[in-house]
Amino acid sequence: MSAATTQFPTATILAYPRIGRGRELKRALEAHWAGRITEAELIQAANDLRKENLARLVELGLNPSDASLADAPSLYDQVLDATILLGAIPPRFAGREGLDLYFALARGDDNVGPEEMTKWFDTNYHYLVPEIGPDTPLRFADDTITRRFTDAREWGYVTRPVLVGPVTYLALAKADPATPDFDPLTRIDEAVAAYEEALASLHAAGAPWVQLDEPALTSDNLSRTRVELGELAARVYERLAASQNRPQILLTTPYGDASHAVGALAKTGVEALHVDTLRGALPKGADLSGVTLVVGAVDGRYIWRADLAQLRETLKAAQALGAAHVTVATSNSLQHVPHDTALETWDDATLNENLHAWLAFADQKVLEVVTLARGVDEGWEAIDAEVAEATRVLEQRAAAPGVVRPEVRSRTAALTDADRAREPYLEREAAQTERLHLPPLPTTTIGSFPQTTEIRKARAANARGELSDADYEARMREEIASVITLQEELGLDMLVHGEAERNDMVQYFAELLDGFAATRNGWVQSYGSRCTRPSVLWGDVSRPAPMTVGWTSYAQSLTDKPVKGMLTGPVTIIAWSFPRNDLPLGEIADQIGLALRDEVSDLEAAGIAAIQVDEPALRELLPLDADRHADYLNWSVGSFRLATSSVRPDTQIHTHLCYSEFGQIIDAIKGLDADVTSIEAARSKMEVVPELAEAGFDHGIGPGVWDIHAPRVPGTEELAELIGLAADAVPVSRLWVNPDCGLKTRGYVETKASLDNLVSATRQVRAQRGLES
Ligand SMILES: [Zn+2]
Numbered sequence: 001m002s003a004a005t006t007q008f009p010t011a012t013i014l015a016y017p018r019i020g021r022g023r024e025l026k027r028a029l030e031a032h033w034a035g036r037i038t039e040a041e042l043i044q045a046a047n048d049l050r051k052e053n054l055a056r057l058v059e060l061g062l063n064p065s066d067a068s069l070a071d072a073p074s075l076y077d078q079v080l081d082a083t084i085l086l087g088a089i090p091p092r093f094a095g096r097e098g099l100d101l102y103f104a105l106a107r108g109d110d111n112v113g114p115e116e117m118t119k120w121f122d123t124n125y126h127y128l129v130p131e132i133g134p135d136t137p138l139r140f141a142d143d144t145i146t147r148r149f150t151d152a153r154e155w156g157y158v159t160r161p162v163l164v165g166p167v168t169y170l171a172l173a174k175a176d177p178a179t180p181d182f183d184p185l186t187r188i189d190e191a192v193a194a195y196e197e198a199l200a201s202l203h204a205a206g207a208p209w210v211q212l213d214e215p216a217l218t219s220d221n222l223s224r225t226r227v228e229l230g231e232l233a234a235r236v237y238e239r240l241a242a243s244q245n246r247p248q249i250l251l252t253t254p255y256g257d258a259s260h261a262v263g264a265l266a267k268t269g270v271e272a273l274h275v276d277t278l279r280g281a282l283p284k285g286a287d288l289s290g291v292t293l294v295v296g297a298v299d300g301r302y303i304w305r306a307d308l309a310q311l312r313e314t315l316k317a318a319q320a321l322g323a324a325h326v327t328v329a330t331s332n333s334l335q336h337v338p339h340d341t342a343l344e345t346w347d348d349a350t351l352n353e354n355l356h357a358w359l360a361f362a363d364q365k366v367l368e369v370v371t372l373a374r375g376v377d378e379g380w381e382a383i384d385a386e387v388a389e390a391t392r393v394l395e396q397r398a399a400a401p402g403v404v405r406p407e408v409r410s411r412t413a414a415l416t417d418a419d420r421a422r423e424p425y426l427e428r429e430a431a432q433t434e435r436l437h438l439p440p441l442p443t444t445t446i447g448s449f450p451q452t453t454e455i456r457k458a459r460a461a462n463a464r465g466e467l468s469d470a471d472y473e474a475r476m477r478e479e480i481a482s483v484i485t486l487q488e489e490l491g492l493d494m495l496v497h498g499e500a501e502r503n504d505m506v507q508y509f510a511e512l513l514d515g516f517a518a519t520r521n522g523w524v525q526s527y528g529s530r531c532t533r534p535s536v537l538w539g540d541v542s543r544p545a546p547m548t549v550g551w552t553s554y555a556q557s558l559t560d561k562p563v564k565g566m567l568t569g570p571v572t573i574i575a576w577s578f579p580r581n582d583l584p585l586g587e588i589a590d591q592i593g594l595a596l597r598d599e600v601s602d603l604e605a606a607g608i609a610a611i612q613v614d615e616p617a618l619r620e621l622l623p624l625d626a627d628r629h630a631d632y633l634n635w636s637v638g639s640f641r642l643a644t645s646s647v648r649p650d651t652q653i654h655t656h657l658c659y660s661e662f663g664q665i666i667d668a669i670k671g672l673d674a675d676v677t678s679i680e681a682a683r684s685k686m687e688v689v690p691e692l693a694e695a696g697f698d699h700g701i702g703p704g705v706w707d708i709h710a711p712r713v714p715g716t717e718e719l720a721e722l723i724g725l726a727a728d729a730v731p732v733s734r735l736w737v738n739p740d741c742g743l744k745t746r747g748y749v750e751t752k753a754s755l756d757n758l759v760s761a762t763r764q765v766r767a768q769r770g771l772e773s
Pocket residue numbers: 446616656657658740741742
């Protein structure tokens with residue numbers, strides 16, 4: 001290692017949002033993909049944004065020249081960047097290079113499909129899944145990271161380059177499809193050799209520190225437990241630390257608890273260790289005398305202003321552990337929070353004043369880190385005023401109108417098990433068969449139909465006040481009518497209204513429920529150039545008025561076929577918002593569950609015979625730590641049942657889950673007790689259907705036969721084959737036929753063609769199996 005060691009800076013963050021305050025990166029990427037700007041112009045725009053971000057961090061108080069500035073300026077995704085660094089390119093991308101290769105991996109091109117995307121730990125950010133087989137190249141293949149360090153130094157900054165660490169990289173990889181049983185982690189030694197070279201390259205360029213992110217050490221939801229991954233990491237980092245030419249290493253463990261591994265990691269020779277003290281714990285009993293302990297104190301996941309008094313105690317406790325040095329950081333990268341509360345105004349004047357004080361977006365979090373670091377450096381009295389102010393704001397928040405509403409609290413307090421139970425399934429099944437008159441293998445869709453440009457324009461015009469509410473409503477009704485007509489023409493059996501009126505399946509409800517506030521500029525990266533704007537769930541939740549009954553009843557009035565009501569479930573509403581941090585998630589979920597229960601009852605009273613409550617985020621919020629799974633599954637399932645158990649036996653409850661990794665939540669899926677569950681299955685060729693059946697799932701099931709994530713139209717034969725596979729695995733009387741997910745991102749051309757094929761394929765299978773009704 002270099003002789004010139006420098007102390008780790010007292011104030012740092014693990015990474016800053018990279019999409020830009022004005023979503024500059026999104027705009028540049030999309031302009032480039034559309035052919036409006038050249039590659040050089042894209043790079044220029046990305047560099048300008050990076051300069052702006054670095055300057056901003058310095059303005060907020062981070063030191064420009066001591067490696068305080070965590071630098072992770074990905075054009076698309078940090079895991080993809082590691083794939084490029086390692087040259088771990090799946091064979092189907094051969095012949096491409098540079099940005100063509102980069103974007104082909106991310107998005108596919110005319111000749112090849114992209115790498116798969118999946119959710120990053122328990123967040124709503126998606127990364128690109130590496131595909132590793134026995135022969136996938138793994139070597140130091142690309143020195144972008146070093147060039148970026150050198151560029152920043154020319155601009156006047158000594159940054160700290162950030163890389164996904166080797167254990168996490170391989171733990172997140174899947175087997176190359178050509179060798180499906182291959183275990184990527186068996187390639188760890190080659191990966192470590194490649195990282196050694198990358199570190200040598202940074203060292204040669206003069207980087208004093210590098211940051212290696214190892215969030216896998218906090219997760220029990222990967223192919224190994226976190227304890228096993230911690231043991232592996234101890235070996236890996238011993239080797240990396242022993243390499244001759246390297247920067248000093250900060251090893252981070254964000255998103256959860258890695259305290260089990262800290263003792264062993266502290267002995268490896270890495271210079272600094274980060275722990276997430278919000279979702280994990282401070283290590284106990286480890287000898288830390290040789291390392292800097294970087295305390296992940298300021299919350300990088302959610303958006304609430306910190307309780308500085310409490311964090312001060314956390315830091316004092318950390319200081320008592322005997323580490324060589326204790327410093328302050330965020331719990332994780334700030335990529336999951338918006339840039340700056342200063343970019344917001346809220347319509348309600350009181351809320352506007354309050355929320356500004358209660359919230360901390362990325363920039364406010366940097367200031368919090370800087371404040372706490374001043375306490376570390378100068379003594380705690382130095383920040384007494386800031387601590388007192390934070391405490392005052394928290395007290396004001398706790399007492400503010402709407403935060404605690406007795407009428408909501410007494411309703412949740414009065415709940416009993418009976419509120420979460422329906423009649424036995426067999427009784428319901430008989431009553432529903434009687435009421436619904438559906439053919440065998442009923443066909444349906446997941447809810448949304450294409451969100452056309454015209455729909456979005458109408459919504460934008462309405463928001464700007466250029467289209468009256470009445471005209472907007474009329475416009476949406478027209479759309480509903482045309483979606484109903486189309487479904488009748490196609491011959492689908494259970495119809496939907498199409499969700500034209502919904503900007504987003506969570507935001508729509510957040511806007512209509514009390515307790516939420518929508519941001520104007522609170523964008524966070526979901527994947528690549530895609531951003532979402534989660535709502536802020538700040539108060540007790542209730543439903544001032546029906547939310548969907550008008551649209552659904554209108555749709556039902558146009559047809560004799562049953563129209564499914566369509567709601568978003570409590571877990572998904574929480575997962576895709578910024579929930580409050582002063583109430584357990586289970587209680588928030590019950591408040592939402594009760595609001596939905598009222599909606600479900602109103603839909604039923606309006607004559608709607610089937611109601612779907614979507615829970616696509618059920619898997620996403622599963623805690624990383626296996627010890628917390630049971631509690632999570634209990635409250636998440638409980639809130640769904642609360643929302644759906646008020647109905648009569650002949651009202652059919654559907655749910656939709658869009659992923660196909662069921663292993664850890666199969667009991668939860670059974671526990672939802674929905675009459676019909678639609679799931680993602682096309683990409684795995686229906687594999688999950690027999691898996692679910694073997695695990696004892698025996699209610700109605702709609703495995704998605706059309707993968708809606710690609711514009712491709714599946715042929716009738718292919719669909720019939722998939723339906724046949726499913727029909728071999730479960731009783732046909734409980735099998736439904738539907739796409740994988742909603743159609744809002746698809747166009748009408750492929751939607752019509754695919755649904756037409758789906759109906760023909762179903763008819764073919766019915767005929768083959770003598771099921772004609
Ligand atoms: Zn879905």
